[in-house]
Amino acid sequence: MSKSFPQRAQYVIIGGGIVGCSVAYHLTKMGHTDVVLLEQGQLSCGTTWHAAGLVGQLRSQPAMTNLIRYSTQLYADLEAETGLATGWMQCGSVTVARTDDRMTMLMRTAAAARAQGVEVDVLTPQEAGDKWPVMQTGDLKGGIWMPGDGKANPTDLTQSLARGARNGGARVIEGVKVTDITTKDGAVTGVVTDHGTIEAQVVVNCAGQWAREIGKMCGVNVPLHSAEHMYIVTEPMKGIKLDLPVLRDPDGYIYFKEETGGLVMGGFEPEAKPWGMDGIPEKFQFSLLPDDWDQFEILLNNALIRVPDMETAGVRKFYNGPESFTPDNNYLLGEAPELVNFFVGAGFNSMGIASAGGAGRALAEWIVEGEATSDLFAVDIRRFADFNNNPKWLHDRVKETLGLHYAMPWPNRELDTARPFRRSPLYDRLAAKRSVFGSKMGWERANWFAPEGTKADTEYSFGRQNWHAAVAEEHKAVREGVAVFDQTSFAKLLVQGRDACTELNRICAANIDVPIGKTVYTGLLNKRGGFESDLTVIRTKVDTFFIITGSAQAVRDADWISRNFARGAYVFMTDVTSAWSVLALMGPKSRDVLGALTKSDLSNDSFPFGICKSIDLGYATVMANRMTYVGELGWELIVPTEFSVGVYDDLMRVGADHGIRDAGYYALDGLRIEKGYRAWSRELTPDITPLHAGLGFAVDFDKAGGFIGKDALLAAKADPDHLNRRIIQLVLNDADAQIWGGEAVLCDGAEVGEVRSAGYGHTLGAAVALCDVEVGRKIDQAFIESHSFVIDLAGQHIKTTAYLRTPYDPKSERVRA
Known part of the structure; x- marks a missing residue:
């Protein structure tokens, strides 16, 4: 080493792949020069060097799209700043559809892209062929063109970011292996390496496939698992030009890009192949796994359908490089909940090149500011718990999630592997009643109940799915009678x-x-x-x-x-959480059912809305919380786990005379959307204030001591433009139209936002959407009444009626009945 090994640093970054180098680069851009990056081998030697280098902008969440759009701008400018080439080329991308369902999905994608400000065009099969002349198009339904997409050389890009970090004062040291993490009083204090110990105020784990093992050194869970990712590079082929766009054919699970006059062809097999169950081998640097043509066969066969000329093209190289994948196909970012000042940026699911620029900046800002500076919930490491780091569970789940990369993203798609996982005490009872379960934070939750004689399984589609009529009956029971929701997963x-x-x-x-x-x-x-x-x-x-x-x-x-x-x-x-079940008894007859089991006074005078009391309920004693998420009279019964089955059985027994029935989360979501109740991570995000959301009533500006965010909210109240953005409710005028969320919202013909939540409002008789919209003036009742709103449903503009306040029981008289 040219300099003595450092003994201390403000920031130590573990891992010299593209993400680690991006974090170092952005820390220095923010004026922080006491940065040390440690790489056990050479920069990019782990996963980065063999990445395909595709950069597609659009993601399902606008916040994630914004990070990648920043990446594209950074990559375009970086060579001029550092003097090192990045291989960045804005060649655009074409995605094609073989089926009507896929074309519907692409039409939805195009609408979402326009809502997020991403340039996009819908293509006919012929137009797709004009963009990509070497493919056959006879079996295609169409496609979309995104001119802002591109490709980059991962190794060159990493080296350029590293030079930018060095120019900003960071020290990048190769050939140093981290062997331990030091901690004190719940905070990180440094790293131990084979060259000595470095004291640090902040440690950033960007160790790629090794990130899980680094986390285990200090009790931090980093739930990721390696899997094999394969692609081939052909010899030069006729008609392949340097500026050929990236091509994705998700129905064939494949992608293509130009490389030295030939094609890179890879993909994501529906049955993925996990790797590294016993740990990543020592010195696995610039290394590949053995060719596996049997595993690759499904991709190759589909590639020959799309590009028949590949049959006579020679294969220059077969790449089988392992990469790390997470249980939900989103990467891991942020400060670990187990250890103060220990940050993670890992698990990029074959999207590290596209994401690294924006993710590196976002993580650097999080480190410096002490909290995320934008909505990062989709990738926040805190969306997982310690049980998600179980190696067997990870192995089975990642095998599925990797295989879903190019699978049809059906609305309400549930993962099937590693289940059932967490179960409420009522799981067997609900299963016996033909519950169709979904999963949330590992919990098995009843989505809907299949009537006798019907299929107890969800059949996915972009139209109405097979549970629509069954959920309508659950919805009706809550609005007109009484129903029980098992919300133990709370x-x-x-x-x-x-x-x-x-x-x-x-x-x-x-x-x-x-x-x-x-x-x-x-x-x-x-x-x-x-x-x-x-x-x-x-x-x-x-x-x-x-x-x-x-x-x-x-x-x-x-x-x-x-x-x-x-x-x-x-x-x-x-x-x-595990000590208590929650049974939500909801509906206008809920007082009658509860009253048959308790001696407690349930009248409005004695038990008003917003009050929680300990009451007798049959043989059990429970907390009864008069609260609702469906907009009806009801109680959330907070029950010790060991009494849950008895309480449930009692409710169903005495409720039989009142027509009680079970209801699931599909009904719950539809009921709350119809009522206009907001949900975290949909209408409520780190970028949306209570004023945007119409929840100013839940803020006390006058309480002693103030609260976190008060100064920002006071400034927002004084800003005449703050309410140019709001959450509004749209009820579709077409009773047959089915929306799912993510659709674009247009006001007077211009894209102004997107649908954040959607459900069918069976009481209102049409689909209902809660939407995040932003226009050039204050959104108030006068604005709503004087402008027209439509929803772009896969290219079809559906007229709506807009509301700031729900049309269903707007004064909440039923809730307080």
Whole structure:
């Protein structure tokens, strides 16, 4: 080494692939020069060097699309800055469809792209062939053209980012292996290497396939698993030009790009091949796995259909390079919940080249600012829990998720492997009633109940799926009678201690310093005033609060709350999710059913909305929380797990006289959308404030001590342009149209936003959408009434009626009945 090995640094980054180099580059761009990047071999020697280098802009979430759009701009400018070529070429991309369903999906993709500001054109088969002359088009239905997409050379791009980091003051050291992570008092303190120990304030794990093992050194879960990814490079072929666009043929599971006059052809087999179950071999650098033509056969056969001339083209090289994949096909980013100042950027699912620029910037900003600066929930490492790091579960799940890369992205698509996983005490009872289960945070949850004589399985389509009529009956039971939802998957947190009230009140936007037995709906806001979560807080004692939050938010919310406790505060938080079931008894007849099992007074005077009481219920004693997520009279019954089956059986027994029935999450979602209730990660995100969402009533600006995000919200209230963006409700005028979310919203013919949640409002008689829209002026009732809104449904413009306030029981009189 030209310099002595460093003994300390502010930031130590582990891993010299494209992501690690991007983080180092962006830290220096933010003025942070005390950066050390450690690579065990040579830069890009792990996975980066054999990546295909495709850069496609569009993702299902606008926030993720924005990160990749930044990547394309960075890659375009980087060579001029560093003097090193990146191989970036904006050649555009063509994606083709062999089936009507795929063409519908591409039409939906085009609408979403326009809503997100990504240039796109819909192509006929002939037009697709004009863009990509060497393919045969006789079996195609059409395609789409995205001119902003491109390709890059992964190794050159990594070297260019590394030079940019060095130019900014970072030190990049190759040939150094990290052997341990040091910690103290729940925070990282440094790294141990085969060249010595480096003290560090922040450690960033960008170790690619080795990231899971690095995490295990310090008790951090990094749920990823390696799998084989194969492609071939042909000899030069006639008609292949340098600027040939990238081609994706997802019905054939394949992609193509030009390379030195020939084609790179690879793909994602529907039956993937996990690798590295016993760990990644030592010194696995610039290494490949053995050719596997049997595994590759399905891709090659499809490639010959699309490009018949490949049959006579020689194969210059077969690449079989392992890459790391996550359980949901999104990468892992952010500060680990288990260890302060330990960050992760890994598991890029064959999308690392496209994502690295934006992901590196986002992670650098997170490190410096102390919280994410944009909506990163889709890739936030806190969306997983420790049980997701189980190696057998990872092996089986990743085998499926990798195989779904080019599978049809059906609405409500459920993963099938490694299930059933987490089960409520009622799982067997609901299964016996023909429940069709979905999965959320590993929980088996009843999506819908199949009537006798019908298929108890979801048949996917872009139109109405086979559960529509069954869910309509569940929906009707809630609106007109009574139904039970098993919501045991809700996360539950217990916050206790003499400082619990003070600390929670500063973290929550609403005032939770309320009488014992009061339930408060509140948001957790970031410094920008955006939602980090929304949840309910029940004050059960002077110094004890019971928090109920979404199934997917347990780790994230617990981390956010605990990290915002003041140092030295006497307050403790415990995840008690597994100790309690939640049975939601909902509907106008719910009081009658509950009253048959308890001696407690359930009248409005004694038990008003927003109150939680301990009541007798048959032989059990439960917490009855008068709250609703469906817009009807009802109680969330918080039941000790061991009493859940007995309580459920009692409810069904006495409820039989009132027509009680089970209802699932498809009905729940439709009911809440019809009522206009917002949901975290859909209408509520870190970029959306309570003012945008119409939830200003859940913010207490006057409470003592203030709250996180108050200054930003006060500034927003004073900004005349803040309400140019709002969450609005659209009810489709066509009762037969089916929407799923992600569709573009147009106002007076111009794209202004997208559908964030969609469901069929059986009471209103049409599909209903909750939409995030932004226009050039304040969105108020006058604006809504004077402008027309349509939804782009796969190229068909569906007229709607717009609302700021739901048309279903707008004064919530039924909730307080």
